[in-house]
Amino acid sequence: MSRSTKKKNGAFTFSMGYGTQGKKEDQKSLLLEEKSLKTQVNGARVQISISKPVLLSEYNHPLRKKYNIEKYDLHPGYVFPEEVRALIPKGTPEYVDKGKNYVERIVRALYYFKQCALVGPSGTGKTHIVYLVAELCGLPIWEVNCGLQTSTYDLFGRYIGLGKENWVDGQIVMWCRYGGLLYLDEANMMKQDVAARMNPILDTRGHIVLTEKDNEIVHRHPYGYIVISMNPFSAEFVGTKPLNAALRRRMSVWIDFDYLSVGDEICPDEVDLIVKRSGVDKDTAYKIVKVGAELRRQYKNGDLPYGPSPGDLINWAVLIADGVSPQKAADETIVGTTSDDAEIQEMVRRVVYSVFGSK
Ligand SMILES: Nc1ncnc2c1ncn2[C@@H]1O[C@H](COP(=O)(O)OP(=O)(O)O)[C@@H](O)[C@H]1O
Numbered sequence: 209m210s211r212s213t214k215k216k217n218g219a220f221t222f223s224m225g226y227g228t229q230g231k232k233e234d235q236k237s238l239l240l241e242e243k244s245l246k247t248q249v250n251g252a253r254v255q256i257s258i259s260k261p262v263l264l265s266e267y268n269h270p271l272r273k274k275y276n277i278e279k280y281d282l283h284p285g286y287v288f289p290e291e292v293r294a295l296i297p298k299g300t301p302e303y304v305d306k307g308k309n310y311v312e313r314i315v316r317a318l319y320y321f322k323q324c325a326l327v328g329p330s331g332t333g334k335t336h337i338v339y340l341v342a343e344l345c346g347l348p349i350w351e352v353n354c355g356l357q358t359s360t361y362d363l364f365g366r367y368i369g370l371g372k373e374n375w376v377d378g379q380i381v382m383w384c385r386y387g388g389l390l391y392l393d394e395a396n397m398m399k400q401d402v403a404a405r406m407n408p409i410l411d412t413r414g415h416i417v418l419t420e421k422d423n424e425i426v427h428r429h430p431y432g433y434i435v436i437s438m439n440p441f442s443a444e445f446v447g448t449k450p451l452n453a454a455l456r457r458r459m460s461v462w463i464d465f466d467y468l469s470v471g472d473e474i475c476p477d478e479v480d481l482i483v484k485r486s487g488v489d490k491d492t493a494y495k496i497v498k499v500g501a502e503l504r505r506q507y508k509n510g511d512l513p514y515g516p517s518p519g520d521l522i523n524w525a526v527l528i529a530d531g532v533s534p535q536k537a538a539d540e541t542i543v544g545t546t547s548d549d550a551e552i553q554e555m556v557r558r559v560v561y562s563v564f565g566s567k
């Protein structure tokens with residue numbers, strides 16, 4: 209960060225430049241956000257400047273070292289405006305990564321290429337890690353689930369009521385203007401009309417043309433990053449289709465995600481995670497993960513419509529820790545989460561009974 213201190217009209221003002229990097233201590237001591245307000249009262253002009261220190265953790269998260277991403281600054285010297293800083297995630301729960309360094313790989317991809325793709329079945333922690341990355345890098349997050357019937361109005365903007373002054377930006381246009389991390393979940397389910405409009409902004413110096421707003425051109429913010437994610441298993445998703453070519457070509461880095469435990473492979477870190485997040489004993493947590501791993505195997509095989517995530521297993525474990533029997537607790541959680549089809553629910557119960565007994 210470069211910074212200059214000038215004496216102007218008897219007062220010191222700070223101006224922050226982009227692009228160059230200073231010493232860390234400087235960043236700590238002098239990250240000020242400056243807001244200017246101008247107003248005119250009875251012909252007298254008043255200008256007020258307010259400088260506010262920005263929370264250090266927002267700029268330089270204490271866990272950056274642990275994840276080995278200290279050298280990748282995704283918005284050097286730039287402080288996101290107050291109105292979008294509430295979108296920087298806080299307190300994202302612990303992420304177990306089995307030594308795969310996902311955080312480092314994603315942040316590195318964003319640093320060099322501005323965008324990357326995550327591929328893995330649902331429940332493997334793609335959304336979770338995107339929030340963690342946004343938190344660690346101090347980026348506001350703009351999340352769009354392409355699988356939902358979100359209208360282009362919501363994504364790009366629209367007029368509200370009458371009159372041209374009542375334009376409201378959509379999510380994607382806001383991201384273009386303010387920067388931060390645009391997360392396109394289920395990107396392979398993106399509708400054609402949305403995809404067509406996305407293409408021009410996928411270039412790192414791209415822009416979007418708001419045809420509905422007198423062809424206003426909005427440039428992609430210099431610190432606007434994109435992560436897309438998708439599920440390669442289409443069994444439960446009728447809408448899943450091959451990713452559109454423009455999107456595929458523009459993603460330089462592809463990162464594969466899988467469940468921590470699947471089939472006979474039980475990940476001890478996942479067992480520990482269940483213990484920590486629910487309070488069940490280790491033996492019970494092991495059995496829970498064993499059931500989960502088998503259900504995931506069946507899901508990947510195409511036999512079940514859904515494989516439970518660590519989050520789903522934690523929910524099951526929380527009820528067990530509260531005194532509910534494992535079988536009953538499963539009925540209230542993972543059985544229903546997998547499907548509402550009675551036959552499929554029976555398949556899930558059979559796996560539960562094979563590990564916990566059937567009483
Ligand atoms: N590796 C992991 N470590 C900790 N929690 C995880 C992990 N993977 C998934 N989870 C948890 O499982 C649930 C589903 O994860 P999510 O990120 O929504 O998966 P996806 O976006 O891939 O479908 C969430 O509650 C998440 O916190």
Ligand SMILES: [Mg+2]
Pocket residue numbers: 331334335336393
């Ligand atoms: Mg997700």
